Amino acid sequence: MRIKFWGTRGSIPTPEPTAMRYGGDTSCVEVRSGDTLIILDAGTGIRKLGHSLMTDPFFRGKGAIFLSHFHWDHIQGIPFFQPAFVPGNEFHIHGCFKVDSRLEDAMRGQMGSLYFPVKMDDMASCFQFIELLEETVQVGDCSVTSRYLNHPQGCFGYRIDNGKSTIAYATDCEPWPDRRRDDKLFELASGADLLIMDSQFTPEDYDTHVGWGHSTWLDCVEIAKEAGVKQLCLFHHDPYRDDESIDAYLAKARERFPNTIAASRELSLDLLVKETEAEDLADGTEHESAASTPAASTPAITRKSNAPESWEIASREEGAVLFVSSPPNLSLMNSRKFHESVMDLLSEELHRVVLDLTNLEYIDSAGIGSLALLFDALKKRGLELALCNVSSSIMSVLDITRFTTIIKVYPDPAAAAQA
Ligand SMILES: [Zn+2]
Numbered sequence: 001m002r003i004k005f006w007g008t009r010g011s012i013p014t015p016e017p018t019a020m021r022y023g024g025d026t027s028c029v030e031v032r033s034g035d036t037l038i039i040l041d042a043g044t045g046i047r048k049l050g051h052s053l054m055t056d057p058f059f060r061g062k063g064a065i066f067l068s069h070f071h072w073d074h075i076q077g078i079p080f081f082q083p084a085f086v087p088g089n090e091f092h093i094h095g096c097f098k099v100d101s102r103l104e105d106a107m108r109g110q111m112g113s114l115y116f117p118v119k120m121d122d123m124a125s126c127f128q129f130i131e132l133l134e135e136t137v138q139v140g141d142c143s144v145t146s147r148y149l150n151h152p153q154g155c156f157g158y159r160i161d162n163g164k165s166t167i168a169y170a171t172d173c174e175p176w177p178d179r180r181r182d183d184k185l186f187e188l189a190s191g192a193d194l195l196i197m198d199s200q201f202t203p204e205d206y207d208t209h210v211g212w213g214h215s216t217w218l219d220c221v222e223i224a225k226e227a228g229v230k231q232l233c234l235f236h237h238d239p240y241r242d243d244e245s246i247d248a249y250l251a252k253a254r255e256r257f258p259n260t261i262a263a264s265r266e267l268s269l270d271l272l273v274k275e276t277e278a279e280d281l282a283d284g285t286e287h288e289s290a291a292s293t294p295a296a297s298t299p300a301i302t303r304k305s306n307a308p309e310s311w312e313i314a315s316r317e318e319g320a321v322l323f324v325s326s327p328p329n330l331s332l333m334n335s336r337k338f339h340e341s342v343m344d345l346l347s348e349e350l351h352r353v354v355l356d357l358t359n360l361e362y363i364d365s366a367g368i369g370s371l372a373l374l375f376d377a378l379k380k381r382g383l384e385l386a387l388c389n390v391s392s393s394i395m396s397v398l399d400i401t402r403f404t405t406i407i408k409v410y411p412d413p414a415a416a417a418q419a
């Protein structure tokens with residue numbers, strides 16, 4: 001795997017000469033594995049990556065962009081990404097699903113006429129928008145695992161594994177105060193060849209920036225040690241740090257974890273193949289293809305089955321409340337049927353639809369999307385959507401996708417009926 005840093009800075013570009021060595025462009029990291037191109041974040045650094053791709057004979061016109069989140073310093077370079085203006089090129093933009101800020105809206109919104117003269121539709125390449133939950137997706141020979149990190153409005157960390165080497169990308173994350181919930185960060189970083197992590201603050205700065213959603217270089221060192229990573233890369237440098245001050249905290253970090261580097265302008269890294277792979281190659285043993293390598297970590301939601309099922313909607317009316325039982329799965333296979341079935345049940349007298357999730361064991365991005373569609377469709381008809389009997393695992397998905405900010409959740413149907 002080959003990695004190149006095109007944007008290393010956090011929050012806002014810093015084009016001043018005293019910050020040029022570590023770089024002034026905001027987050028963008030190019031990851032290459034064979035023909036596979038993965039771009040981590042689309043801060044202003046993606047502009048120069050675009051220039052590089054335009055003259056790269058090995059670039060096949062396709063790339064997968066994984067956004068950590070939608071803060072400016074992670075999306076602002078998209079309108080200046082030259083390959084996206086070339087007809088025939090294709091970019092799959094991945095980001096976390098949020099019911100109140102959809103990925104495609106966020107991308108198109110920053111190019112709204114109030115902010116920018118060029119519309120996203122004027123970019124001639126083909127875009128696909130892929131909203132992720134915590135899951136593992138395959139991109140070429142790489143598996144990419146997403147996990148939520150602690151950051152205002154949420155942020156995804158990613159783990160990329162091509163079967164030979166593994167990188168973890170954890171920008172914009174603040175360790176939880178009690179450290180108990182950092183298991184997702186450890187899961188991403190565990191045994192990685194390279195951990196690229198947010199080191200925006202010094203431990204001294206942090207005291208006045210609690211809750212801003214960023215780590216210190218000391219947090220990075222501690223997590224790298226505990227997670228057993230081979231190399232640590234300090235990333236997302238604070239805009240108020242010049243090159244000399246980054247040199248200073250890099251030296252301190254190296255005292256505690258010698259294999260530490262700091263991301264710098266156009267730094268390239270080649271990750272070596274894993275020892276076992278190297279041995280296999282040396283003795284001529286055929287090694288497993290990445291596609292057959294098990295996912296790096298198990299998804300947070302129980303994945304029972306994606307198969308179509310013979311499910312019929314169950315419902316009852318109590319006064320002005322319609323109770324609907326959810327199917328065991330809510331996924332791409334049945335989300336349209338689910339939506340249509342609920343809409344068919346609506347009558348003039350209703351005030352509220354309560355979705356009873358007792359049976360729901362599995363939900364994917366399409367299922368989450370169908371809940372959002374249902375919420376909108378009911379709202380247009382003046383009806384409220386509420387939920388009851390929500391398991392803790394499904395509740396965590398609803399929390400993180402911000403459903404709980406717009407949909408009421410009751411412990412049971414009786415509470416939902418009385419409200
Ligand atoms: Zn940021």
Ligand SMILES: [Zn+2]
Pocket residue numbers: 069071151172213
């Ligand atoms: Zn952020």
